[in-house]
Amino acid sequence: MPSIDDVVDSPDELDDETAQELYENADRTQDMMGEVCPYPQVEAKKGLQDLESGDLLVQETDHVPCTENVPKAVGDDAEATVWRSGDGVYRIYLRKN
Amino acid sequence: MVSQLLVAAVVGLGIGACLQKGRFCFVNAFRDLFAYKDTRVTKGVIAAVLVTMVFWGTAYQFGYFQGFWTPGWGLTGLVGGFVFGIGMTYAGACASGTLYRAGEGYVQYWLTLLFMGVGYVAFVVAFPTLQSTYFASLTFGEGVSLFEISPVPAGLLAIGVAVVATLVYATVLGRQYSGNERATAASARPATIVGTPIVGLQRLAAGTRAYFAGVRQAWANPVAASKRPWDPRSAALGISVFALIWFTTVSIVGVTGPEARWSGYVLSLAGVDAGSFTYWGSVLFRGAGVGVTVDMVMIAFLVLGSALAAYWSGDFSLRMPRKRRLPNAVLGGFAMGAGSRLAPGCNIGNIYSGLAELSVHSFIATVGIVAGVYVMTHWIYREVGCAI
Numbered sequence: 001m002p003s004i005d006d007v008v009d010s011p012d013e014l015d016d017e018t019a020q021e022l023y024e025n026a027d028r029t030q031d032m033m034g035e036v037c038p039y040p041q042v043e044a045k046k047g048l049q050d051l052e053s054g055d056l057l058v059q060e061t062d063h064v065p066c067t068e069n070v071p072k073a074v075g076d077d078a079e080a081t082v083w084r085s086g087d088g089v090y091r092i093y094l095r096k097n
Numbered sequence: 098m099v100s101q102l103l104v105a106a107v108v109g110l111g112i113g114a115c116l117q118k119g120r121f122c123f124v125n126a127f128r129d130l131f132a133y134k135d136t137r138v139t140k141g142v143i144a145a146v147l148v149t150m151v152f153w154g155t156a157y158q159f160g161y162f163q164g165f166w167t168p169g170w171g172l173t174g175l176v177g178g179f180v181f182g183i184g185m186t187y188a189g190a191c192a193s194g195t196l197y198r199a200g201e202g203y204v205q206y207w208l209t210l211l212f213m214g215v216g217y218v219a220f221v222v223a224f225p226t227l228q229s230t231y232f233a234s235l236t237f238g239e240g241v242s243l244f245e246i247s248p249v250p251a252g253l254l255a256i257g258v259a260v261v262a263t264l265v266y267a268t269v270l271g272r273q274y275s276g277n278e279r280a281t282a283a284s285a286r287p288a289t290i291v292g293t294p295i296v297g298l299q300r301l302a303a304g305t306r307a308y309f310a311g312v313r314q315a316w317a318n319p320v321a322a323s324k325r326p327w328d329p330r331s332a333a334l335g336i337s338v339f340a341l342i343w344f345t346t347v348s349i350v351g352v353t354g355p356e357a358r359w360s361g362y363v364l365s366l367a368g369v370d371a372g373s374f375t376y377w378g379s380v381l382f383r384g385a386g387v388g389v390t391v392d393m394v395m396i397a398f399l400v401l402g403s404a405l406a407a408y409w410s411g412d413f414s415l416r417m418p419r420k421r422r423l424p425n426a427v428l429g430g431f432a433m434g435a436g437s438r439l440a441p442g443c444n445i446g447n448i449y450s451g452l453a454e455l456s457v458h459s460f461i462a463t464v465g466i467v468a469g470v471y472v473m474t475h476w477i478y479r480e481v482g483c484a485i
Contacts, residue, residue: 034417
């Protein structure tokens with residue numbers, strides 16, 4: 001029996017507190033406010049290249065589709081979680097594998 | 098007239114909301130397929146085209162329609178489609194994507210819209226020359242919809258095409274799945290002509306079951322679900338229903354045609370005699386005078402529908418663009434505006450409506466648009482590489 005996760009494969013969401021704590025301790029942050037697709041995808045792939053395994057890259061963006069397609073773009077290179085502020089700002093957390 | 102305006106409002110609001118909730122983006126559908134083999138939105142686009150094709154074919158067969166949009170076919174579809182595909186990939190949004198994001202509050206896409214307008218105006222000015230050179234030499238035949246010329250009733254033809262498309266898709270899916278399985282479990286099941294589509298159909302059925310399980314789960318808490326992002330396939334179904342209402346009462350769904358009419362209308366308000374230009378006067382407004390047509394009203398409501406859906410979902414905000422993204426809005430918008438007239442037709446007119454109405458011109462234009470996306474995706478991804 002297929003699970004619901006087979007179709008709804010958007011990344012897990014973080015609560016406000018965890019999101020803020022992780023953001024402060026990120027190994028690299030990328031300001032993607034005002035950017036459009038697919039530049040955040042390309043920047044995420046480039047940004048992960050010289051990080052160590054276990055390092056955290058966080059992108060802050062106001063572009064809704066990025067919350068899904070940035071995690072898709074990095075694929076197996078990183079584990080992704082997202083945070084939604086509720087007023088049009090999003091953070092994408094990429095933990096390098 | 099009042100009833101048509103009401104239909105325009107309902108259909109515009111509905112399609113706008115579905116586009117926003119499903120993040121229904123044609124650039125995403127093809128770009129992410131080429132860049133890293135993500136087919137999530139591609140599936141939504143294919144579902145929308147096939148469902149709409151069956152709806153429209155059936156409606157046409159029983160006489161519930163107003164007319165098809167079938168421009169003459171030839172290489173204009175390939176050339177204009179290619180320019181449009183390059184433009185939409187660089188801009189980061191297709192014609193419909195630009196509209197729904199304009200509704201979400203992206204100043205970037207207001208600029209893109211503005212420069213699409215510049216593209217329309219440039220085309221209109223150049224039209225007399227283009228007509229005698231470009232269109233005269235590259236248009237080979239009268240436009241036609243296969244629904245009109247097929248001896249098979251349109252509804253059956255649509256179902257037939259949908260079944261064939263599903264089988265082709267199942268074969269691709271089956272081959273992919275068998276390939277993965279061989280790679281991981283080394284269970285070498287021989288791929289056969291019959292076996293591969295069956296594996297694919299099983300996967301398709303499993304995917305569909307999981308999709309409906311998801312929909313059922315969403316229904317348990319409809320208010321929360323309405324605020325969450327939707328599966329693109331749900332958006333596809335919604336769009337198809339509104340497109341059927343539009344098809345039976347007004348026409349096929351188009352975006353850049355009405356936008357180009359808006360450009361003429363706005364300039365006429367500013368004192369320009371838009372009607373004296375051949376393209377606005379005789380082609381777009383068909384000699385009926387420059388004014389507001391019902392499809393122009395529909396796309397205005399589309400922007401509003403997206404804005405309301407975004408506000409409801411917490412996705413609305415006034416987003417300021419980056420300076421370094423201005424070339425994307427200016428050049429991408431211009432290429433989309435001009436390309437959509439050179440083809441003619443945008444991703445909605447050709448890939449969505451055009452394929453759904455089986456228009457010969459749109460088959461060619463779709464190839465052009467997808468080729469444009471392919472080339473531009475490879476250029477943008479040149480530093481990190483594409484999967485396909």
